[in-house]
Amino acid sequence: MSAPLDLLVLGNAIVDVIARTEEDFLSAQGVPKGAMQLIDEARAEDLFAAMGPATIVSGGSGANTAVGAAILGAKTGFIGKVRDDELGGLFAHDLKATGVTFSVPAATDGPATARCFVLVTPDGERTMNTYLGACQGLSPADVDEATTAAARVVYLEGYLWDPPAAKDAFRKAVKIAHAAGNAVALTLSDAFCVGRYREEFLGLIRDGSIDILFANSAELQSLYETDDADAAVKALRDERDARGKHLLGLVTRSAEGSLVVRGGEIRAVEASPVHEVVDTTGAGDLFAAGFLAGHARGLDYATSARLGSLAAAEVIQHIGARPQHDLVALAKAQGLI
Amino acid sequence: MSAPLDLLVLGNAIVDVIARTEEDFLSAQGVPKGAMQLIDEARAEDLFAAMGPATIVSGGSGANTAVGAAILGAKTGFIGKVRDDELGGLFAHDLKATGVTFSVPAATDGPATARCFVLVTPDGERTMNTYLGACQGLSPADVDEATTAAARVVYLEGYLWDPPAAKDAFRKAVKIAHAAGNAVALTLSDAFCVGRYREEFLGLIRDGSIDILFANSAELQSLYETDDADAAVKALRDERDARGKHLLGLVTRSAEGSLVVRGGEIRAVEASPVHEVVDTTGAGDLFAAGFLAGHARGLDYATSARLGSLAAAEVIQHIGARPQHDLVALAKAQGLI
Numbered sequence: 001m002s003a004p005l006d007l008l009v010l011g012n013a014i015v016d017v018i019a020r021t022e023e024d025f026l027s028a029q030g031v032p033k034g035a036m037q038l039i040d041e042a043r044a045e046d047l048f049a050a051m052g053p054a055t056i057v058s059g060g061s062g063a064n065t066a067v068g069a070a071i072l073g074a075k076t077g078f079i080g081k082v083r084d085d086e087l088g089g090l091f092a093h094d095l096k097a098t099g100v101t102f103s104v105p106a107a108t109d110g111p112a113t114a115r116c117f118v119l120v121t122p123d124g125e126r127t128m129n130t131y132l133g134a135c136q137g138l139s140p141a142d143v144d145e146a147t148t149a150a151a152r153v154v155y156l157e158g159y160l161w162d163p164p165a166a167k168d169a170f171r172k173a174v175k176i177a178h179a180a181g182n183a184v185a186l187t188l189s190d191a192f193c194v195g196r197y198r199e200e201f202l203g204l205i206r207d208g209s210i211d212i213l214f215a216n217s218a219e220l221q222s223l224y225e226t227d228d229a230d231a232a233v234k235a236l237r238d239e240r241d242a243r244g245k246h247l248l249g250l251v252t253r254s255a256e257g258s259l260v261v262r263g264g265e266i267r268a269v270e271a272s273p274v275h276e277v278v279d280t281t282g283a284g285d286l287f288a289a290g291f292l293a294g295h296a297r298g299l300d301y302a303t304s305a306r307l308g309s310l311a312a313a314e315v316i317q318h319i320g321a322r323p324q325h326d327l328v329a330l331a332k333a334q335g336l337i
Numbered sequence: 338m339s340a341p342l343d344l345l346v347l348g349n350a351i352v353d354v355i356a357r358t359e360e361d362f363l364s365a366q367g368v369p370k371g372a373m374q375l376i377d378e379a380r381a382e383d384l385f386a387a388m389g390p391a392t393i394v395s396g397g398s399g400a401n402t403a404v405g406a407a408i409l410g411a412k413t414g415f416i417g418k419v420r421d422d423e424l425g426g427l428f429a430h431d432l433k434a435t436g437v438t439f440s441v442p443a444a445t446d447g448p449a450t451a452r453c454f455v456l457v458t459p460d461g462e463r464t465m466n467t468y469l470g471a472c473q474g475l476s477p478a479d480v481d482e483a484t485t486a487a488a489r490v491v492y493l494e495g496y497l498w499d500p501p502a503a504k505d506a507f508r509k510a511v512k513i514a515h516a517a518g519n520a521v522a523l524t525l526s527d528a529f530c531v532g533r534y535r536e537e538f539l540g541l542i543r544d545g546s547i548d549i550l551f552a553n554s555a556e557l558q559s560l561y562e563t564d565d566a567d568a569a570v571k572a573l574r575d576e577r578d579a580r581g582k583h584l585l586g587l588v589t590r591s592a593e594g595s596l597v598v599r600g601g602e603i604r605a606v607e608a609s610p611v612h613e614v615v616d617t618t619g620a621g622d623l624f625a626a627g628f629l630a631g632h633a634r635g636l637d638y639a640t641s642a643r644l645g646s647l648a649a650a651e652v653i654q655h656i657g658a659r660p661q662h663d664l665v666a667l668a669k670a671q672g673l674i
Contacts, residue, residue, distance in 0.1 A: 002342065020661065052631075053431040053659055055405070056393035067390070086423045086449075097356075110488075112423075229485040322390055 005101070006074040006296035008029035008151035010143070010173055011062020012135040012159050012166075013080030014089040014114040015090040016281065018050040018319055023097075023120045036128040036190045039117075043214065047117050056087070057320035058094040059116055061189060062157040063185065064282045064321045068289025068311050070099045071327050072337075073298040077101035077151065079142055079169070083134040088113035099154060104142045107134050124316065126148035131310060133164050135221075139165040140172040148173050149180040154213070158189035161197045170240055175208045187288055188219035195222055208241035214288045216252045237261050250305060252287050258309060260301045269305040272313035282321025286311040290327075297337060307336050342438070343411040343633035345488035347480070347510055348399020349496050349503070350453035350473040351451040352424040353618065355470075355656055356389040358456045361463055365504060368456065373465040373527045375499060381468040384454050393424070394657035395431040396453055398526060399494040401487030401619045401658045405437045405626025405648050408664050409674075411633040414438035414488065420471040425436055426449035430660065441479045444471050461614035461653065469500050471603025472547075476502040477509040485510050486517040490549070490629060495526035498534045511546045512638070522549035524625055532559055545578035551625045553589045566590075574598050588641060589624050595646060597638045606642040609650035623648040627664075644673050 026033050029047065031286060039047065048054075058067075063078055070076040078095055082088030082107040091113060095102040111133040119127045140162075148154060154177040156324040177184050186204065188194050201223060204210050213236070215223065220232040236249045249261030257271035290311035294304030311327055318324050331337045363370050366384065376384065385391075395404075401413055407413040415432055419425030421443040432439040451470040455463050475497075485491060491514040497503040514521050520533065525531050531538060538560060541547050550573070552560065557569040573586045573627060586598030594608035627648035631641030648664055655661050668674045 051434065053395065053434045054427060055657065057425065058390065090391060090393065093385060097388065097390045150491060319656075320392065324656075 001249065004146070005077045005151040007069050007074065007076045007153050007155060007292050008079065008148060009062040009066040009068070009155045010079045010160060010170060011061060011157040012114060012132065012163070013082045013091055013290040014060035014116045014130065014135065015091055016057050016059030016116050016118050016321060017119040018046065018055045018057065018120060018220045018279070018281070021052060021121060024118060024120055025051070026121070026292070027172040029125055031129060033121070033127050034125050034132055035130065035192045037192070037266060039129045041111070041131060044117065047129055047214045051117060051119065055319055057089070058091045058323055059113055059321050061159055061285050062155065063091070063095065064285035065155060065289045066100045066293070067095065067098045067322055067326065069293040069296070069311070071323055072290060072293035072307065072311065072331065073184045073233050074216050074293040077147060081134050081138040081142065082113045083107045083111065085113050086116065088134065107137050110134060110137055118281055120281070120319070121278045124280050126279055129149055135166070138163060138169055142166045143172045143176070144166050145176055148176040151177065151182060152296065153183045153185055155185040155292065158187055158193050158197065158201060161193070161200060184209060185214065185292070187214040190221060191218040193224040196220050198223060204241055205247065207241060208245065210247055210249045212250070214250050214284065217286055218301045220251060223327070230245040233259060233261065233266060235265055235298065237266055238279070248301070248329070250287070250308070252284055252306065252312070258287065258323055260305050262301060269300060269302050269309065272309040274305070274313050275317060277316050280316045282315045283312045285321060286315040286323065294336070303336060307331055310334060310336065341342040341412070342414045342484065342488040344403070344406050344413045344490050344492060345416065345485055346399040346403040346413065346492045347416045347507060348427055348494040349397050349451060349469065349500065350400060350419045351397035351472065352428055353394050353396030353453050353455050353469065354385065355392045355394065355455040355457060355616070355660060357616070358458060363456060363458070366449050368464050368466060371462050372529045373467055374529065376466045376468050378448070378468060380509055381452065381454065383468055388456065392583055393427070394659055395428045396546055396618070396658050398622050399492065399498055399514065400428070400432065401474055401622035402492060402626045403437045404432065404659055405623045406630040406633070407666065408660055409627060409630035409644065409648065409668065410665065412657045414484060414617040416441055418444060418475040418479065419450045420444045422450050424452065424659040426583060437620070444474050447471060447658060450625065452508050455618055457616045457618070457656070461617050462668060463586070465484055465617055473500040474502070475500060475506055476619065480506050480509045480513070485513040488519060489633065490520045492522040492524070495524055495530050495534065495538060498530070498532050498537060500546045507623070521546060522629070523547045523553065524551040524621065525560060528555040528559040531556050535560060542576055542584065543578055545580060545582065547584055549585045549587070551587050551621065553621055557588060570596060570598065570603060574601055574603055580649070585623070585638070587628055587645070589621055589649070595624065595642045595662045597642055597654065599638060604639060606639050606646065609643070609646040611650050612654060614653050616656045618654045619652045620649045622658060623652040623660070630671070640673060643666065644668055646674065647671060
């Protein structure tokens with residue numbers, strides 16, 4: 001029997017290769033600003049050759065959430081796939097260095113560790129180009145049954161729908177979690193990702209697979225195919241699964257804070273103050289980290305959302321999607337924990 | 338005949354692996370705060386395993402100078418040795434992306450690309466642990482005669498005395514530069530490095546190999562084995578080579594600015610304002626970059642030193658030793674160029 005976790009995250013194991021860039025470069029390269037697009041190895045090489053000087057920091061949406069939650073005191077594990085190369089070593093090191101349990105063996109052949117080329121424009125917006133590499137090898141065999149059954153919350157990336165075998169790993173984790181009476185959380189990841197898998201995501205919500213849903217306004221509007229942000233939130237509020245149960249929805253709205261959608265009600269929670277937006281990469285990931293860590297500490301939903309907002313505010317004020325400041329000290333200073 | 342360069346830099350080709358750390362960690366690991374120490378591969382692995390989450394940015398003292406000078410408009414080349422691995426690819430990419438000419442072929446076998454584990458304490462001070470790896474393969478064959486002869490200034494790292502064959506490359510570059518009537522600059526690199534090679538460095542100064550010397554106060558005190566900073570500067574002022582010629586000395590003094598030591602005179606130049614010291618890595622490297630770029634633009638020594646101070650101020654206000662902001666715009670805003 002494994003030691004119980006507060007949070008087990010399944011996600012793509014990705015290292016971010018970050019460069020500041022001008023708006024012109026995005027249009028010259030034909031990449032849609034603010035989104036995440038998948039690229040193949042040849043395109044990855046071309047894009048890297050064309051982009052500016054880079055900073056390399058571990059990333060991956062779910063892994064960023066795992067690290068943030070662990071820093072905020074949640075006992076956290078991560079499941080994802082790297083290759084046994086230099087960047088895979090960095091990714092594994094960075095999880096372990098923040099106290100996240102990570103024991104999925106690195107692939108010894110096949111594609112290199114995944115990398116996301118993150119282009120940050122002067123307004124702080126990030127545009128992502130992901131080469132999935134070794135993530136394509138994540139499979140149900142990597143989901144350890146005992147660990148998964150013992151996790152209070154299993155958190156899943158919508159992005160897992162991209163690599164072919166990962167969705168089977170996702171489904172296996174849902175099944176184990178629910179059989180053990182634990183909760184399953186999903187992040188919608190990205191509006192374009194929702195566009196690719198809208199029916200599957202709605203299916204997961206409506207068949208009771210998902211207990212907690214994280215989304216930003218754009219993702220929610222993509223899910224419900226509406227230009228009206230309020231209508232999308234109301235559609236989420238009115239969702240019930242096959243057994244009539246509402247899910248818990250957390251909707252992030254950038255500088256306007258977040259919404260806690262629960263039991264047919266919508267509650268607004270203010271954003272944390274931000275001095276200067278440097279790089280928005282990881283904002284949603286760290287909101288989820290703070291919320292889930294607050295939840296694990298037994299805080300109410302609104303306070304947990306405030307903790308999420310605080311963690312998101314920290315991460316957008318520097319380059320990279322991993323926290324650089326002491327989140328516990330920041331949360332204590334604001335009286336949240 | 339190669340196109341002429343304003344500046345050709347010879348240095349160790351190193352990628353920085355940077356982590357924030359507490360003072361306790363330095364003492365527990367037995368690393369002398371603020372210095373650069375050399376480590377072997379086994380120690381590199383142990384230190385990496387023990388340190389916190391890392392940010393990877395290209396580094397190397399001379400390479401940082403090359404990049405800063407190129408950003409400030411100097412036509413710059415770099416000579417140093419990487420391996421054909423992921424971090425070697427990053428290093429080469431980052432030079433080319435800032436316009437630095439770099440054509441030394443990567444080693445196809447032998448040790449990995451060099452890495453420096455940079456531990457940044459809360460006061461912003463950096464402590465460096467360098468695994469030289471592929472730098473040990475730099476040899477005179479890598480110093481292209483035509484390129485070197487055509488460079489107005491050849492800039493050399495004191496650190497090149499560490500890898501065995503690099504000092505021969507260094508000497509070859511000095512000989513070519515002087516035969517072509519061009520200037521040779523040396524940075525003393527680090528007080529401990531000066532301790533290792535004091536007699537050699539004094540020999541180079543006194544036999545006329547060096548025309549321009551960069552040093553901080555600690556390095557200069559180590560060179561002249563004195564606890565008195567003023568006495569060290571005076572000793573530098575009084576240096577003459579075998580033909581009775583003074584050299585040009587640039588002495589950096591952190592928040593107190595810099596000194597231009599020339600023809601028996603000492604002139605103080607104020608420091609640029611700094612909002613918050615985040616990571617002092619690269620301060621001396623970027624001072625040299627700004628000074629040499631100013632010199633290449635035909636600015637006087639004091640204005641060139643101000644440009645050095647401005648570049649140093651930028652680099653210590655963020656993680657990593659490569660500029661992240663538009664140095665040309667900053668320099669224009671201050672009326673320096």
